Amino acid sequence: MLNPTNTSLLNLLKRLWPHITDKRRKQFSVLFLLMIVCSLAEMISIGAILPFLAVLTAPERLFEVDFVRAVAQYANITDPQNLLLPLTILFSAAAVISGGLRLLLLWAQTRISHSVGADLSISIYRRSLYQPYMVQISRNSSELIAGISGKASNVVHCAIVPVLVLASSFLMLVAIISTLIALQPTVALAAFVGFGAIYGCVIFFVKKKLKREGDRLNESSAQVIKALQEGLGGIRDVLLDGTQNVYCDIYKKADMSFRASQANISIISNSPRFAIEALGIVLIAFLAYALASRAEGVAGAVPLLGALALGAQRLLPILQQSYSSWSGMKGGQALLEDAIELLEQPLPAHADEITPKPLPFDKQIVLNTVSFRYPTQNKNVLEGISFAIPKGARVGIIGSTGSGKSTILDVLMGLLIPTEGELRIDNQAITASNYRSWQAHIAHVPQVIFLADTSVAANIAFGVPLDQIDIERVRLSARQAQLATSIESWPDGYNTMVGERGVRLSGGQRQRIGIARALYKKADVIIFDEATSALDNETEASVMSALEALSTDLTIISVAHRITTLQNCSQIIEIDNGRVQRITKYADIVKTTESHSKT
Template identity: 30%
Template sequence: MYIFSVIKNILAILDGPTKKRYFLLQFIFFIAAIFQVIGIASIGPFISILSNPNIIHENDILSYLYLWLGFKTNIQFIIVSAFASLILILLSNLVAGMTVWLSYRFSVVLGSKLQKKAFKSYLYKDYLFHKTENYNDKIALVTQQIPRFVYMLFQPFLLFTSQLFVALLILTGLLFLNPSLALIAGLIIGGSYLFTYIYLRKKLSKHGSIITERSEKIQSILSEAFIGIKDVKLDSLEPRYVQQFNLVNIKGLNSQAFISLSGELPKFIIESISFGAILILAVVLLLTVENPNSVVPILSIYALAGYKLLPTMQQIYKSVSSLSGHGSVAALIKNKLNQPIEFPSEDASLLKPMPVKRVKLNEATFSYDKNSRPAVNNVSLDLEQGSVYSLVGHSGSGKSTLADIILGLLKLNSGELEVNGKIMTSKLLPAFRKQLGYVAQNIFILEDTVTRNVAFGSPDTEIDIDRVTKALRMANALDFVLDLPDGLDSNLGQDGKLLSGGQRQRIGIARALYKNTSLLVLDEPTSALDIESEFKLMETLNSLKSDLIILLISHRPASIRMSDQIVLMTGGTISGIGTYEELFEKNIGFKRMMETEVS
């Protein structure tokens, strides 16, 4: 049955310590259910005494209590009985309130734990995973699907188990009082809800899947629209994106409304049936029982039991409806969070940096997919400190992939990455990366100050302002930064919206220079720079090269000409290595490429 599969998935998501706390919570639910049933049951004796005070002296237990506690009149006994019943009811409600608080607290802690686990597991996935997977799905899981799991699935699951204890204990008590009437009550209320659930369960599951799909599509539409806002504006695509959003959103909200209504609407019909059954029971008892006075206590207990049982059964049904409607999210989270992942054995921040003097690739081969041709095929390369290397080639030749391999981001299918004569392993990579500087083609800018952007990743207490200023000066960025309203403390806006393309690139270069790296990799660092800035940057890089290995991915002849060595990539392999003059003279492919760029 689908509902049991959902419960199995929920329990599979919980780790060992959380499962122990969950079962402890179930024990507390059971104790709370006993208190609630005792509170309800205490009304019966009180109603009996109130309707027939003589029972105080006719009942052995009541008579003993009357004499032992030293009551003088029946009125005194009745008043104390009323207070005793009230105290039991208050106590049962207090315990019930405590269990609700505990269940919500447990859910919130679990949600926080799952979100942290999901975020951490995604961050520690290898770079290839992030390069090939849709980031919208990752964001949706952490920000939407896990909260949905907690509030629309796990909390209803806790309510289901807690209310199930109450319902079973009430029905058990009624069985002792009158088995046939208890069975009738259970069949009327339970059967009505069961029939309703069986009728709706497939629709609930279908609408739950629509909600999951809606979350992913909404995330994708919003990301596309806001990230590509320039193109959206230029092509007047606002109506199209609004229409897409509206269609997906309305469909999802309608499904959410269906699940919510399916949990609420049946109670009105079932309440009418149940109270009608109590009225029929009253008439039957009056016609069949010899002493009409005995009918009142029995009816009062059944009425109170029904008063408690109806909302309890309604909550059970509502919880089961929610489990069916949102059950797909449990399977999704279980599959995402239970994937094996290797976390580093040491905190990378505590590792000593590995100075990089030489980087070698030995017959390196890498494919993004087992069935695709290698993006880098049998490449051997030797990079030494004191030189500026330019990695050139047509689009799709494997330049960026080769750079990612050198940075230790991609795991080779075959071959070796060697640094200072040591073959790089997962254990050595964190120390190696502490000496890397990387400037991407599309610079990632924090929504923060210039200082924190340049000293990216450094705690505020460890930021060296002199080094920040020096890095900005070397990147030819200090002048425009000082012209900003707050200088180094100026906020650059979300993803650097306040910067031009060239300014963004200079901030990225300053960030790489701030790290005092041994290996500096720059992906098209001059693509957004003017000729003067490009020349100054290349002069700066050449002045720094004595202590660095510098690798540029570039297509601009001026930058390439100022490099010491040029590595030409063609179809995933190296088709030439040498100085600008050597390749221009001997390699027809390189010559054509440079002539095309110049023209």
């Protein structure tokens, strides 16, 4: 779990900014200009209410304004009543234009914000995929999935949208307050200071509560994904054991906590609104009473009251919107920090290389006194491993469970860098700078084959875009993996859908697809990690025989529990407790096995 710290919102936003693309930054600049235009339109629409209402109450006063009198003379208007319709149209047009600009601003803010969210989500996914194998196996996949699928989206709702709303709200507030101050400075300043003080007090009292709820929201969001993965991922055992209620309870606990935090943040964000609206009405009522007591009476107070009422009607939602944006950012601070930490994952130098140039490999693979220890362990998993594998050799690796076989394979594939010693290819050491060039030679067939919910052909050519799949190469690979006969007997042939994780296929078919996948890659080093364990003896013999008939330059490294799987190996390496016990031949292994069975 990524651990949230007490990093301030401002620092988080500074860390987020470098991950915004230049294209989006330009769009933000245009958006800021649109905010300014909207603010000016707001000033005009509020400022226009005063002369409009003045005309409605005392139209003859219009002719006292030199500019209006000059325009009226030019238009041959002598009766002030004739100005009412044009002024009504102009005031209505100003209101419509202002509303239209606010709608345009909302559309632009929303589209840009979600476009930024898509950029960030893609960036998080890309950076996560490029992390070293050691990082991948050390973190919880459910938390990572929650980070990519949920927390990247929360950046939009907890950072991008609130910041844009605060920026536009600030400009709108400046415009509205400036207009109201021009009309009635004392009342305008008192209202703004009063309402601002109320929101300030609310912020002071709720910020710690919002932080706590945000932390709980962050934790429970990952727990929800984890509960779903565990229940649905092990659905066969769940159905057999009848443990649906157990997993429902786990999910319920996580989801209820998640929803409760969401609800609390929403309540805190929206509750001040009602008190502020009530206070606004009280303020207008007392102001009306005060203005009506003046010599001009109610008729003189109507234009000013109208302008102040319209200003308050604009001002209060913007204040509430600003507060809601702040509380949303505060409540989502932990989510935002997690997302930023995922965005700050380093990319390797080869990330922008389409295809790495393969490392020269003509002679041998050498492990030279290799030791390895996982960061979370105190004891070495491998200790002083040394052996050489000539190019074109067929090598078997045997050993009991936990002896270190899989770790040796990971080191050979360049997935793990030795703690001590080195992996050398033709006398060139494999390091963090060239391991991708070595991996260009390798195909891996694990014991558990991952199959995507797509066609057989797409699974054999795994990772190749659909329009670039070489179907003849797919067929050849399937034949070599002893799978073509089965596939071609199905109604849809190579277009047959395998189902999620290959659920519609047998275990043997899934493993043969994995073997075909390795052969499709045309690698010159194939590593089998218990890859034929689901095959019957006859099929296994056919597959291994087909592999043996391939190019003599093909290097095959196999880990197997069944000794017969390794009968074609030129050498067998026996591992025990992370050390090489012996390097021998198949016949010697058989003799040892037989002697043990007799005793």
